[in-house]
Amino acid sequence: MAQEKADRILVDHNQLHQDDGIDRRGFLKCMAWAGTGALCVVQGGVLQSFALNSQVAKQAKGQLSFVQISDSHMGFNKPANPDVVATLKAAVDKINALPAAPEFMLHTGDISHLSKPSEFDNVDQILKSAVAKEVFFVPGEHDVLEDEGAQYRERYGKNANGAGWYSFDKTGVHFIGLVNVMNLKAGGLGSLGHDQLEWLEGDVKHLSHSTPIIVFAHIPLWTIYPDWGWGTDDSAQALSYLKKFGSVTVLNGHIHQTMQKVEGNVTFHTACSTAFPQPKPGAAPSPGPMKVPAEQLKSLLGLTSVNFVSKKHPLGLTDSTLE
Amino acid sequence: MRRCRFLIGLVLSGVLSIAVSRAHRAWAAAGDSAPATTDVKIDNFSFTPQTITVKAGSTITWTNRDDIPHTVTSTESVFKSKTLDTDDKFTTTLTKPGTYSYFCSIHPKMTGKVIVE
Numbered sequence A: 001m002a003q004e005k006a007d008r009i010l011v012d013h014n015q016l017h018q019d020d021g022i023d024r025r026g027f028l029k030c031m032a033w034a035g036t037g038a039l040c041v042v043q044g045g046v047l048q049s050f051a052l053n054s055q056v057a058k059q060a061k062g063q064l065s066f067v068q069i070s071d072s073h074m075g076f077n078k079p080a081n082p083d084v085v086a087t088l089k090a091a092v093d094k095i096n097a098l099p100a101a102p103e104f105m106l107h108t109g110d111i112s113h114l115s116k117p118s119e120f121d122n123v124d125q126i127l128k129s130a131v132a133k134e135v136f137f138v139p140g141e142h143d144v145l146e147d148e149g150a151q152y153r154e155r156y157g158k159n160a161n162g163a164g165w166y167s168f169d170k171t172g173v174h175f176i177g178l179v180n181v182m183n184l185k186a187g188g189l190g191s192l193g194h195d196q197l198e199w200l201e202g203d204v205k206h207l208s209h210s211t212p213i214i215v216f217a218h219i220p221l222w223t224i225y226p227d228w229g230w231g232t233d234d235s236a237q238a239l240s241y242l243k244k245f246g247s248v249t250v251l252n253g254h255i256h257q258t259m260q261k262v263e264g265n266v267t268f269h270t271a272c273s274t275a276f277p278q279p280k281p282g283a284a285p286s287p288g289p290m291k292v293p294a295e296q297l298k299s300l301l302g303l304t305s306v307n308f309v310s311k312k313h314p315l316g317l318t319d320s321t322l323e
Numbered sequence B: 001m002r003r004c005r006f007l008i009g010l011v012l013s014g015v016l017s018i019a020v021s022r023a024h025r026a027w028a029a030a031g032d033s034a035p036a037t038t039d040v041k042i043d044n045f046s047f048t049p050q051t052i053t054v055k056a057g058s059t060i061t062w063t064n065r066d067d068i069p070h071t072v073t074s075t076e077s078v079f080k081s082k083t084l085d086t087d088d089k090f091t092t093t094l095t096k097p098g099t100y101s102y103f104c105s106i107h108p109k110m111t112g113k114v115i116v117e
Helices: A002-008 A054-058 A084-096 A117-127 A150-156 A194-204 A235-240 A294-300 B002-032
Strands: A038-043 A046-051 A064-069 A104-107 A134-137 A166-170 A173-177 A213-216 A248-252 A259-263 A266-270 A302-308 A316-321 B037-043 B046-048 B051-054 B058-064 B089-094 B098-103 B111-116
Touching: A064 A084, A084 A117, A084 A294, A084 A302, A117 A150, A134 A173, A173 A194, A194 A235, A248 A302, A294 A316, B037 B051, B051 B058
Parallel strands: A064 A104, A104 A134, A173 A213, A213 A248, A248 A266, B037 B058, B051 B111
Antiparallel strands: A038 A046, A064 A302, A166 A173, A259 A266, A302 A316, B037 B046, B058 B089, B098 B111
C-alpha cells in the first residue's frame, strides 16, 4: 500500500494529460531516502522541500541508483570556503550514509579549480573512500585551463571522443556525457560544437524511443541567465536529436545551486557545488563565490541522488545538502 | 706618417664622442616621453575600464582582483595571458594602431577593448 502510494506521487510527465487524480501541470515529485533530506517538489519552477516519512522513503529503492556531485573546485581557498577538501569529504560521507547505496557517481565538472595535477589527485583520493567506486566525469571550464583539456582527457577521458564526450548504458538507461566548455567564443555561452553534435546525432539514432536518456554536462543545457554565461549556445540542436525519446533527463552543474525545469519530455536539473555557493540569477553583481556565515555554508552545498525505478516512471531526483 | 695617424685618430674619436653624446641625448629624450602604463582591473567578472584608449607603444597591465581566476585573451590571437589567479598580473605592449578586442576564455561573457592610436 505504501509502495503504491509512493509510486503514485511520482509524476510521469509523458502523460501530462491523463486524468487519474494525480496533480500534474508543472509538478515533479521526487522520492527521498531516509536521513538524506527531503522530498523535492517543483511547483511552477520553484524547488521546495518537505520532510519525508522514512517508511515511504525506504520503499523507494529502485533498479538503478546513482549520485551526481559537481563543482568540487579542488584548490579553491578563498573566504567563501577556505576548506573545499573538508566539504568534499562531507559530501562523500553523505553518499556513504545513503540507505540505498549508489552504484556509481557522475561528476559534472569543475573537478579542479586551476587544472593543477595536485588538485585532480586530491579529488581522486577523496572519492576513493566513496561507497560507489565507479565515477564518470565531464569537464568544467576550470578543468581545461592551459592545455586545451589534455590533462583532463588523460585522467578521465581515455575512452572518450574529441574533447571528452562519450556514452554508456546502465540497466537499460543510456547515459551521454557532453563537453560544453571548450573553444568558448567571446561574448558567448557554453558550446558543444559541430563534431560533438554530429557524434550525438549518430549515437542516439538507433535507440528505441522508450530508452530512458540521461545527459550530463557541466554548463546548463537550457538558458538560465545569459548575462552570467548560464546556458549553451547550441544546445537546441542537441535536444532536437532527443525529441523522439519518452524520457530525457539533463543533469548539469556550473551554477552552484539547484534549479529545475520540465519542458515536454525533458527534465533539466542542476546540482549544488560541494565547494561554494553562488548567488541566484541577478541577485548579485556577478556569479562569483557567495560568502555566507560559516555555520550556513554546508546548508548551501550538496549532492543529487537519482533513483530509477522502471521505464513506467520518471527518474526520482533528490537534492540533499551537506547539513 | 705618425702624426697623420694621430690626427686621424683624434678626429675620429672626436666624431665618435659627438655621435655618442648625441645618441645619449636622444635616448634620454625618449626616456622622458616614454608612454605610461595603463592599468585594467579585473574584478566581479568584469574588466574595468572595459574600453581603454592608448598611444601606440603603450604597455597595459591587467591585475586580477577577483576571487576567481580569469584570462586576458585577444580575439585575434594578438595577446593571451595564462590563467590569472587572484593578484596575478598580465602585461602586454601594443605598438600597432588598431582596435584590440579581448575576453576571458574561462568566462567568455567578460569582454574588453583596447584602442591603440
